[in-house]
Amino acid sequence: MININDKCIKDKILSVAPDAAFDEAAIFTVTVPAEQYHRLAHCLRYDADMRFDYLLCMTGMDWGDALGVVNLLESTTHDQSLFLKTAVTDRENPEIPSVADIWETAILNEREVFDYFGIRFTGHPDMRRIFLRNDWVGYPLRKDYNADEALNPVRLANEELIDTTTVYEAVAGGKTEAHTRTVFEEGEYVVNIGPQHPATHGVLHFRVSLEGETVKKVDVNCGYIHRGIEKMCESLTYPQALGYTDRLDYLGAHQNRHALCMCIEEALGLEIPDRVKVIRTIMDELQRLSSHLLFWSCLCMDLGALTAFFYGFRDREKVLNMMEETTGGRLIQSYNVIGGVMNDIHPDLIKRIKEFIKYLPPMLKEYRDVFTGNVIAQQRMKDIGVLAKEMAVAFGVTGPSGRASGWACDVRKRKPYAAYDKVQFKEAVRTEGDSFARYLVRIEEIEQSLYILEQLADNIPAGDYAVKTKPVIKLPEGRFFKSVEASRGEFGVYIESRGDKNPYRIKFRSPCLPLVDVVDTLARGGKIADLIAIGGTLDYVVPDIDR
Amino acid sequence: MDVKIKSMKYDDFKDNEALEQLRAAGTNIIMGSLDKLIDWGRSNSLWPLTFATSCCGIEYMAVGAARYDFSRFGFEVTRASPRQADFIMVAGTIVHKMAPVLKRLYDQMAEPKYVIAMGACAISGGPFKDSYHVVKGVDTIIPVDVYMPGCPPRPEALLYALMQLQRKVKVEKFFGGVNRKEKRTK
Numbered sequence: 001m002i003n004i005n006d007k008c009i010k011d012k013i014l015s016v017a018p019d020a021a022f023d024e025a026a027i028f029t030v031t032v033p034a035e036q037y038h039r040l041a042h043c044l045r046y047d048a049d050m051r052f053d054y055l056l057c058m059t060g061m062d063w064g065d066a067l068g069v070v071n072l073l074e075s076t077t078h079d080q081s082l083f084l085k086t087a088v089t090d091r092e093n094p095e096i097p098s099v100a101d102i103w104e105t106a107i108l109n110e111r112e113v114f115d116y117f118g119i120r121f122t123g124h125p126d127m128r129r130i131f132l133r134n135d136w137v138g139y140p141l142r143k144d145y146n147a148d149e150a151l152n153p154v155r156l157a158n159e160e161l162i163d164t165t166t167v168y169e170a171v172a173g174g175k176t177e178a179h180t181r182t183v184f185e186e187g188e189y190v191v192n193i194g195p196q197h198p199a200t201h202g203v204l205h206f207r208v209s210l211e212g213e214t215v216k217k218v219d220v221n222c223g224y225i226h227r228g229i230e231k232m233c234e235s236l237t238y239p240q241a242l243g244y245t246d247r248l249d250y251l252g253a254h255q256n257r258h259a260l261c262m263c264i265e266e267a268l269g270l271e272i273p274d275r276v277k278v279i280r281t282i283m284d285e286l287q288r289l290s291s292h293l294l295f296w297s298c299l300c301m302d303l304g305a306l307t308a309f310f311y312g313f314r315d316r317e318k319v320l321n322m323m324e325e326t327t328g329g330r331l332i333q334s335y336n337v338i339g340g341v342m343n344d345i346h347p348d349l350i351k352r353i354k355e356f357i358k359y360l361p362p363m364l365k366e367y368r369d370v371f372t373g374n375v376i377a378q379q380r381m382k383d384i385g386v387l388a389k390e391m392a393v394a395f396g397v398t399g400p401s402g403r404a405s406g407w408a409c410d411v412r413k414r415k416p417y418a419a420y421d422k423v424q425f426k427e428a429v430r431t432e433g434d435s436f437a438r439y440l441v442r443i444e445e446i447e448q449s450l451y452i453l454e455q456l457a458d459n460i461p462a463g464d465y466a467v468k469t470k471p472v473i474k475l476p477e478g479r480f481f482k483s484v485e486a487s488r489g490e491f492g493v494y495i496e497s498r499g500d501k502n503p504y505r506i507k508f509r510s511p512c513l514p515l516v517d518v519v520d521t522l523a524r525g526g527k528i529a530d531l532i533a534i535g536g537t538l539d540y541v542v543p544d545i546d547r
Numbered sequence: 548m549d550v551k552i553k554s555m556k557y558d559d560f561k562d563n564e565a566l567e568q569l570r571a572a573g574t575n576i577i578m579g580s581l582d583k584l585i586d587w588g589r590s591n592s593l594w595p596l597t598f599a600t601s602c603c604g605i606e607y608m609a610v611g612a613a614r615y616d617f618s619r620f621g622f623e624v625t626r627a628s629p630r631q632a633d634f635i636m637v638a639g640t641i642v643h644k645m646a647p648v649l650k651r652l653y654d655q656m657a658e659p660k661y662v663i664a665m666g667a668c669a670i671s672g673g674p675f676k677d678s679y680h681v682v683k684g685v686d687t688i689i690p691v692d693v694y695m696p697g698c699p700p701r702p703e704a705l706l707y708a709l710m711q712l713q714r715k716v717k718v719e720k721f722f723g724g725v726n727r728k729e730k731r732t733k
């Protein structure tokens with residue numbers, strides 16, 4: 001492992017970007033002017049000593065005097081992370097070179113930044129809005145956004161879907177040229193799937209270009225559940241902001257909240273009692289169980305096995321019961337608070353967990369009997385939607401879907417938090433990368449979650465369930481990032497604080513955005529019916545994509 | 548561990564009696580009986596549109612599954628096409644981009660049609676009331692018959708709301724006079 005603070009790395013960075021500035025905070029930050037940004041990004045990605053191949057989180061920023069992006073990069077080979085920051089001062093026509101040719105995941109992320117801040121990325125193949133309507137006035141995450149309802153009333157006219165997009169090309173002399181590029185040609189046969197369609201698992205809109213039954217191209221249209229959580233959080237205090245994390249990916253409610261709590265606690269330097277860590281781990285795993293059981297039920301239903309849906313929900317209710325007894329909520333639990341958890345665990349929780357550990361394995365066998373071994377199910381999933389490992393990293397596809405492609409990306413192993421360093425479990429990794437592998441990884445994770453629970457059930461240390469915090473929580477100035485392994489992948493929270501009681505900017509790194517991003521790659525050349533199996537096994541949750 | 552739960556006293560819980568009074572006025576005996584027969588059939592086979600945008604939708608699915616099982620009341624035939632559905636359960640937040648879609652789905656449904664607003668979001672925007680992109684209540688777009696508070700509402704609340712809709716359907720008159728005006732969008 002190399003150390004990023006090494007002199008030679010800095011020299012290397014300075015040789016490609018002479019104006020780079022360094023900030024050696026908790027996570028190393030490099031700031032470059034926009035002109036040198038692309039060159040440096042390229043070097044960071046391909047230089048043998050650095051190899052930052054995983055763009056974890058791209059955050060658009062409005063610093064008042066400048067607009068820009070902050071990228072959190074990680075290297076899967078060297079286990080390093082670094083912030084790469086760039087900014088421009090022009091508010092009328094902000095332009096930053098695109099890094100979409102370096103990291104595939106930047107394609108959607110830069111569209112998001114464009115949508116929120118109006119920053120145009122030169123060289124980006126597709127500069128359309130992604131969440132908001134095309135006729136939306138203004139850029140909502142800018143600090144000077146005009147939130148007047150009269151500008152953006154609820155429009156009841158159908159949105160015109162446009163088949164073209166604009167590409168901004170940087171030409172000599174510091175100028176930019178705009179070209180029009182067609183997304184769908186005139187004669188193409190385009191079918192809409194969604195926004196209201198049972199197989200998209202929520203309100204997602206795919207525009208699929210077909211050649212007979214074969215998929216030629218998929219264009220994702222998000223934003224049908226874009227709730228503007230990040231902007232709202234900017235005017236809330238930290239404890240208030242907690243409530244919204246539960247509602248992002250509601251099947252990973254507890255884990256999301258865990259991430260935000262940990263991010264704030266680390267920034268404050270709060271020491272968390274061991275009891276809290278173990279309780280949080282137990283709850284995280286229960287949540288994972290409930291989510292994977294729901295995944296199984298819904299996938300089976302999508303593929304036509306309706307009875308299986310009832311089996312899965314039957315067992316999921318048992319998990320919900322346990323969570324409800326302790327937290328009071330079935331789906332949205334609001335259990336984590338800054339410094340601990342809301343209340344102590346229910347006295348019966350341990351007993352119930354033990355019962356459940358005995359109960360579920362025979363049921364899993366039943367799942368295997370009714371579905372996994374089924375010929376039709378196997379044929380619909382095997383060799384369908386194969387995702388190679390390099391693509392998984394480039395798109396930032398984490399979680400069970402990334403692990404099915406052979407990328408050992410489990411945050412619980414890579415950056416252990418809570419009590420995960422004290423328990424043993426096997427990271428479910430497969431190499432096939434197809435839909436069936438994604439399915440099997442999740443089934444194996446159910447077993448591993450049970451194993452983790454088994455180890456923790458009798459080992460909950462005594463102590464407080466929360467530490468006292470100040471009545472008004474103010475984070476010190478700086479940038480903070482913390483991620484957890486949510487049910488669907490790496491969920492991260494990026495906070496930029498100016499020392500106030502509310503965050504200056506908060507960004508949630510959604511595990512599901514990369515998942516819809518790869519749908520196009522996976523579905524191309526396949527049959528339209530395979531799109532359902534691909535979507536089902538990727539298992540995205542739409543409000544988490546749109547935030 | 549004793550946890551104090553603040554809740555309403557059962558005696559204070561008053562059901563809204565007004566609906567049945569609509570019936571009390573009396574109708575023609577033959578037409579009235581025919582009405583009753585039709586209402587009985589319709590109220591026990593209300594088919595929802597499969598429509599869920601976010602968190603509340605998961606609870607809605609849970610009610611469809613074995614433990615709560617809304618098929619006991621005839622709600623299980625969820626339709627993917629609005630043309631075959633009797634009511635929309637708006638389960639989840641409705642945002643600006645979704646608003647025209649919801650309106651269109653509603654317009655595509657055949658009369659008589661009903662709307663249930665499930666959860667705080669559908670009622671008023673709920674926790675996202677201050678957002679720039681959230682519709683502050685679906686009743687600003689389509690008329691709502693039953694409001695179901697909660698975030699998310701418990702499955703029991705959902706069943707209760709469905710039964711309130713049944714009550715509404717049961718007092719409808721198809722032959723003997725009109726007590727349900729053609730709905731208008733606000």
Ligand code: SF4
Binds near residue numbers: 332638667668669699
């Ligand atoms: S009311 Fe609550 S649970 Fe329901 S959709 Fe809104 S935020 Fe989610």
